[in-house]
Amino acid sequence: MKQEFTITVYTENQVGLLNRIAIMFSRRKINIESLNVSPSEAEGIHRFTIVINEFEDVVRKLCRQIEKQVEVLKAYYNTNEEIVWQELALYKVPTDQIAEKVKVERLLRKYGARAVVIRKDYTVFETTGQREETEALINALAPYGLIEFVRSARVAIIKSSNGFHEKLKEFEEREPGEEVIENEFLDKQQEVFSM
Amino acid sequence: MQTLEITKENTSASKEPVTITGSQAVLEAFIAEGVKTVFGYPGGAIMPIYDALYDYTDKLDHILVRHEQGAIHAAQGFARSSGKTGIVFATSGPGATNLVTGLADAMIDSTPLVCITGQVFAHLLGTDAFQETDVINITTPVTKWNYQITDANEIPHVLAKAFYIAKTGRPGPVLIDITKNAQLQKIEYTGYEKCNHIRSYRPKPIVRKEYIEQAAQLINEAQKPFVIFGQGVILGRAEKEFKAFIEKGGFPAAWTILGMSAIDTDHPLAVGMLGMHGNYAPNVLTNECDVLIAVGMRFDDRVTGRLDKYAKQAKIIHLDIDPSEIDKNVKTTVPVWGDCKETLPQLMQLIQPKDHSAWLQEFRALEAKEVEAVIQEELNPISEVMTMGEVIKTLNDLTNGEAIIVTDVGQHQMVACRYAKFNQSKSNITSGGLGTMGFALPAAIGAKYGAPNRTVVAVIGDGGFQMTLQELGTIMQFDVPVKIIILNNQFLGMVRQWQQLFHDKRYSFVNITSPDFVQVAKGYHIDGQSISKREQLKDALQTMLNHAGSYLLEVMVGKENNVFPMVPQGCSVSEIRLK
Ligand SMILES: Cc1ncc(C[n+]2csc(CCOP(=O)(O)OP(=O)(O)O)c2C)c(N)n1
Numbered sequence: 179m180k181q182e183f184t185i186t187v188y189t190e191n192q193v194g195l196l197n198r199i200a201i202m203f204s205r206r207k208i209n210i211e212s213l214n215v216s217p218s219e220a221e222g223i224h225r226f227t228i229v230i231n232e233f234e235d236v237v238r239k240l241c242r243q244i245e246k247q248v249e250v251l252k253a254y255y256n257t258n259e260e261i262v263w264q265e266l267a268l269y270k271v272p273t274d275q276i277a278e279k280v281k282v283e284r285l286l287r288k289y290g291a292r293a294v295v296i297r298k299d300y301t302v303f304e305t306t307g308q309r310e311e312t313e314a315l316i317n318a319l320a321p322y323g324l325i326e327f328v329r330s331a332r333v334a335i336i337k338s339s340n341g342f343h344e345k346l347k348e349f350e351e352r353e354p355g356e357e358v359i360e361n362e363f364l365d366k367q368q369e370v371f372s373m
Numbered sequence: 374m375q376t377l378e379i380t381k382e383n384t385s386a387s388k389e390p391v392t393i394t395g396s397q398a399v400l401e402a403f404i405a406e407g408v409k410t411v412f413g414y415p416g417g418a419i420m421p422i423y424d425a426l427y428d429y430t431d432k433l434d435h436i437l438v439r440h441e442q443g444a445i446h447a448a449q450g451f452a453r454s455s456g457k458t459g460i461v462f463a464t465s466g467p468g469a470t471n472l473v474t475g476l477a478d479a480m481i482d483s484t485p486l487v488c489i490t491g492q493v494f495a496h497l498l499g500t501d502a503f504q505e506t507d508v509i510n511i512t513t514p515v516t517k518w519n520y521q522i523t524d525a526n527e528i529p530h531v532l533a534k535a536f537y538i539a540k541t542g543r544p545g546p547v548l549i550d551i552t553k554n555a556q557l558q559k560i561e562y563t564g565y566e567k568c569n570h571i572r573s574y575r576p577k578p579i580v581r582k583e584y585i586e587q588a589a590q591l592i593n594e595a596q597k598p599f600v601i602f603g604q605g606v607i608l609g610r611a612e613k614e615f616k617a618f619i620e621k622g623g624f625p626a627a628w629t630i631l632g633m634s635a636i637d638t639d640h641p642l643a644v645g646m647l648g649m650h651g652n653y654a655p656n657v658l659t660n661e662c663d664v665l666i667a668v669g670m671r672f673d674d675r676v677t678g679r680l681d682k683y684a685k686q687a688k689i690i691h692l693d694i695d696p697s698e699i700d701k702n703v704k705t706t707v708p709v710w711g712d713c714k715e716t717l718p719q720l721m722q723l724i725q726p727k728d729h730s731a732w733l734q735e736f737r738a739l740e741a742k743e744v745e746a747v748i749q750e751e752l753n754p755i756s757e758v759m760t761m762g763e764v765i766k767t768l769n770d771l772t773n774g775e776a777i778i779v780t781d782v783g784q785h786q787m788v789a790c791r792y793a794k795f796n797q798s799k800s801n802i803t804s805g806g807l808g809t810m811g812f813a814l815p816a817a818i819g820a821k822y823g824a825p826n827r828t829v830v831a832v833i834g835d836g837g838f839q840m841t842l843q844e845l846g847t848i849m850q851f852d853v854p855v856k857i858i859i860l861n862n863q864f865l866g867m868v869r870q871w872q873q874l875f876h877d878k879r880y881s882f883v884n885i886t887s888p889d890f891v892q893v894a895k896g897y898h899i900d901g902q903s904i905s906k907r908e909q910l911k912d913a914l915q916t917m918l919n920h921a922g923s924y925l926l927e928v929m930v931g932k933e934n935n936v937f938p939m940v941p942q943g944c945s946v947s948e949i950r951l952k
Contacts, residue, residue, distance in 0.1 A: 190573050193521075198513050205514065242697035248518045248538055251573045349572045 182211075183237045183255050184263065184334045187226040188218060188342055190249040198247055199226060202240065208232060212265075214331035220342040223251065229332050251349055256336055263334035267312035268294070269303045269319055270326040276301055282322055289315040300325060390561035395525030395551065396425035398562055399489060402532035403433060405565040408460050410434045410451060410822050412444040416464025418504060419491025421556035423462075436822065436851055439843035441468050443815035445475025446841070449484045450819030453802045454777055454827070456610065458539050459819065461488040466504030469511075469550070474809055476515040476546050481806030482631060483608060485544035487535050495523040495552040508550045517545030525558035533568035542576030543695040544608055577694050580711035580719065587707045588690045589723030591664050592622060595688075597732045599662035600624040601647055601655070601676075604631035604805075605669015605693060605713055612636065612798045614717040615668065621721055623729040625736050627655035629670050631805040634795040638774065644736040648676045649940045650787040653747075653949060654739035656940060659684050660947040661735075668692045669713050672702040673806065682945035692716050746951040747937050752792065758931040759907055761788040761860045767910050768830065768858070769794040771918055776828040777802060777820050781813035781837035784866035787936045789832045799824070811840030817855040818847055828856065828918065835861040835887045845897040848923045856917050857901075857925040859890055862932050870935045894925040901925030 189195055196215060203210050211229040218225035230237070241253040273296065276282040286293075289311065291303040305312055316327055393401070399422055403411070411433055415423040426435060438444040441463045448459025459479075463472055469490040479486050493502040509521050518538045520531055528551070535547045592598055600622075606615045612635050619626045619636075625644045628635065630651075636643060645652030647659070656678075659665065665687040670676070677683045680702060688706040691699055692713050699708040709716050751762030765788060768776070774794035780786040780803040795801060802820050804812040817831035838859050848855060869883040894901040901924055904913045910928070917924045940949045 194509055194513065194519070197510055201514050239697070239701055242701075246695065246697050248571065248574045346572075352570050 180231050180233055182229060182231055182258055183234070184258070184261050184332065185226070185228040185230065185237065185241060185244070186254045186256070186334065186336060187228065187244055188220070188251045188253075188345075189224050189226065190251070191217075191222060191224045192249045195247075195249050199228075199244060199250070202244055203228075203230065206236070206240070208236075208240075212331040214333050216333075218342055220346045223342060223346060227332055227334050252342075252345060254336060254339075256334070260338065261334040261336055263308065263332050264306045265309065265312060265332050266304065266306045266330040267315070268328050269305075269315065269324060270300050271303065271319055272323050272325065273298060273301045275322045279322065282319075285315075285318050289318070291315065388564050390563045392559050393562045394421065394425060394556065395522075395528050395558045395560065396422040396556045398525060398528040398560060399532065399551070399556075400425055400429050400433065401562070402529060402536075402565055403460065404429075405567070406458075406532075406536045408433065408458075410436065411460045411462055412436045412438055412447040412451070412819065413462025414438055414441050414444055414464070414468060415462070416466075416468050416491065416504070418465035418493055418553050419462060419468070419489070419556070421553060422489065422491065422551075434822075435462075436818070436847065438815065439846045440841065441471035442474055442811065443818075443841055443844045443847065445472050445479070445486065445488065446809075446812050446815035447819030447822075447844075447847075448486050448488075449475060449479050449482075449812075450779060450802055450816030451823040452484050452486060452819075453816070453823070454799055454820040454829075455823030456799060457823065458485040458487055458536060461486060463488065464491045464504065465493055465508065466506050469508040470506055472548075473511060473515060474807075476512055476548065478804050478807040478809045478812065479546040480515045480517065482804065483544050483604060484546065485539040486546040487532075487539050488546060488548045490548060490550045491556070492521065492550045492552045494554045496554070498523075498552070508548070512548050515546070516548045519548040519550070521550040521552070522555050523552045525555040525560045528555070528560070529562070529565050530568070533566060534571060537568035537571065538574065542574075577712045578696050578710040580709075580715055582719075584707055584709045585716065585719045585723065588666075588709050588720055591688050591690060591707060592666065592720075592724050595664035597662045598622065598624050598664045598666060598729065599655075599658060599687075600626040600666045600668060601629070601659070601670060602626060602632045602635060602668040603629040603670025604635075606632055606635040607798055609669060609694065609712055609714045611669075611712075611714040611717055614714060614721070616640070618717045618721045618724075621726050622724050623727045623733075624666065625655075625658075625729070625733050627652070629673070629676055629805075630790050630801075630803060632670060633790060633793075634798050634800040637796045638794045639796070642733070644733075645740070646790060648673075649678070649942075650791065650936050650938065652740065652791070653743035653938050653951065654736040656938070656946040656949045657739055658736060660686065660945065662687050664688045664690065666690045666692070667703075668717070669694070671698050674702075677702060678940045678944055678946040678948075682947070692720075743938065743951065751788070756931065759905070759910065759928060760934055761785050761862075761930050762792050763907070764858065764860060764910065764914075764928050764930070765789050765792040765832070767914055771911070771914055772828060772830070776800070776830050777824060779803065779813045779817040779820055779829060779831045781831075781833040782808045782810045782867075783834045783837060784862070784870060784934070784936050785832055785834045785860040787867075788860075791936075810834075810837040813837065814841050814857065815844045815847070817857070818844060818853050821853050821855050830856045830858060832858045832860065834866060835859055835863065835890075836865045836885050838890070839885075839887065842893065845894060845899060848899060849897040852922060854922050856920075857894075857923065858917070859925065859927045860930050861887065861890075861927055862930050862934065863887070864932060866934075867936075869933070873933070873935070875941070890925060890927045899923050899925055901927070903927035903929065905929035
């Protein structure tokens with residue numbers, strides 16, 4: 179069954195790499211639901227967070243192909259259960275409406291929103307949360323004249339990850355430790371090797 | 374301008390700096406990397422490099438082709454016959470876009486290339502300047518790596534990276550796009566340092582002992598082990614190790630089209646070619662072996678046929694340098710990641726010497742069936758018209774399997790690969806993964822430069838020859854003694870065969886007319902003749918081989934002959950048809 183996967187890719191910071199990675203999806207006619215690129219915890223290393231809906235088998239092969247790219251250090255894929263993830267959303271609403279209607283304020287408190295800008299004509303609120311949460315606030319604000327809305331891409335932390343600092347050191351070694359190329363076959367040895 | 378005498382003294386960094394141009398830095402990099410031959414075509418955006426080249430002609434041979442596609446196919450032929458990296462120069466815009474077919478071909482066939490394209494001045498990037506195309510983005514999906522240089526100071530280390538990436542691990546084409554300002558720019562050059570490490574790039578995975586042990590256990594318990602091998606054996610320079618491995622285990626071994634010639638075609642354990650037009654026995658018995666040992670091959674669909682009916686009964690051991698190939702098409706029981714030059718000897722140590730002659734006999738029995746149904750008539754036809762097979766057979770007889778055969782794409786390619794005899798590695802050069810018509814003539818030119826002491830014979834269809842025949846001009850100008858055989862069936866034969874078999878013989882635009890090829894060759898001062906009678910064949914081939922320079926021999930063959938056996942598309946390998 180197709181399901182949501184979050185792919186995390188650690189890369190060098192290089193012009194053109196976004197395209198090199200993006201075309202691996204488009205070549206297979208896979209739609210990218212969400213894409214975030216930003217510096218990672220390790221200096222000079224960028225982190226891509228890509229969300230797609232696919233079969234696990236396809237995602238696994240895709241990650242291997244991504245990892246094969248010269249400037250990619252590592253590609254992981256995870257289900258939603260294996261990550262902590264958030265999106266940021268900004269909402270612009272008419273200030274007079276919210277000033278008048280106490281209900282709105284309550285709404286905002288309920289959804290954990292915070293005012294980023296308050297002007298005479300409009301106010302910008304911000305929330306972070308998962309898709310359903312930000313979605314719910316849109317619906318709630320709609321009757322009060324939501325002027326504009328924008329949501330960021332997903333950012334995700336892998337629950338079981340120890341970060342990239344140690345990995346990076348291994349990559350910098352000329353003779354890397356065995357762990358650099360992880361191996362699901364070994365982990366699942368019983369399943370793959372039976373005679 | 375003067376040639377720099379800095380090559381020797383300044384090959385390692387941190388020497389006294391010398392002022393040179395970016396263009397000179399490119400050529401210095403080539404010399405430091407041992408490059409002797411470049412295939413290329415000049416133009417506006419690469420003129421500074423060509424200007425610098427003018428002073429390097431004592432160190433670098435530049436072969437002026439007639440089309441950039443010819444340059445890159447020649448570089449591919451060079452790489453395939455020599456095992457070295459092929460080098461290409463092209464200008465921006467149309468020069469660069471003309472490389473795309475060759476890049477795609479080299480990418481899918483893992484051929485190491487370094488291509489240098491000129492680009493407009495950096496300040497014009499993105500302005501639709503004259504002959505500006507976005508070469509980096511056009512070529513991203515068909516290069517192992519590409520990079521645009523806008524500052525000449527980057528040239529030495531970027532080229533060092535390019536050579537390292539092209540040749541190591543699973544090889545592939547690299548393209549470096551250099552803006553004109555960078556070619557002209559003066560830099561303080563302190564020498565060239567080869568690259569041997571890029572932190573984000575692991576050319577080969579670490580060999581895992583446990584896999585070797587698991588694989589050996591499977592192999593030792595096998596009753597019907599079967600080895601199938603691809604170009605990985607040749608790219609890994611592991612021919613000796615491979616031969617020792619199959620000989621110790623007594624394994625029947627079949628090649629993919631690109632693996633061909635890694636072992637002698639007459640080796641006692643050789644059982645022929647896999648795939649759609651491969652041999653009968655290895656296709657059928659793929660579905661009867663108990664352990665399938667795949668070495669340096671990628672289970673292409675032309676090899677596997679229908680995947681859900683492919684070797685389902687077998688345990689599968691896959692040796693490959695590219696981890697992304699494991700499980701890509703065929704689920705592996707034991708993945709042996711690594712360079713087969715290392716993994717094969719390790720595996721060999723753990724396997725018991727065995728004699729599988731009864732199992733080998735099953736191959737021979739099916740082979741006899743194929744001889745009777747197909748091969749006998751193809752090689753010794755009773756028909757009046759000549760067959761492609763008898764041309765190849767006669768060529769084998771005259772060359773003793775010592776020639777390099779470069780094929781184009783189509784029926785003649787399949788027939789040549791089915792019947793050619795080889796007793797040296799790197800002898801079968803063909804466009805396997807991409808199936809690029811027009812490949813053979815320029816690739817043969819390159820193959821000759823890559824292996825100047827060997828006889829190079831290009832075998833081409835009447836259709837494919839017309840795709841790149843302008844390269845006769847290159848042969849003329851540089852006196853390249855390649856032998857050209859056109860197997861003329863007056864059709865786009867392979868497509869016609871499919872139309873006959875699968876489209877009710879509705880011959881839709883496969884009827885292709887040709888010029889007088891011998892006259893065309895004459896126009897380029899290349900000798901040749903056309904024959905249509907069997908009695909002429911041997912003498913004509915001998916004349917061609919004896920001829921001092923290049924020679925074109927057109928052989929008129931049966932118009933509607935088909936290549937068999939054949940695994941029809943969508944069928945299992947065991948459903949291979951003998952007719
Ligand atoms: C560039 C390119 N265009 C089209 C094809 C499709 N194609 C494959 S084989 C073939 C026919 C080749 O005819 P010819 O060169 O005469 O060789 P023959 O099959 O007759 O030996 C064609 C058109 C191709 N492989 N490459």
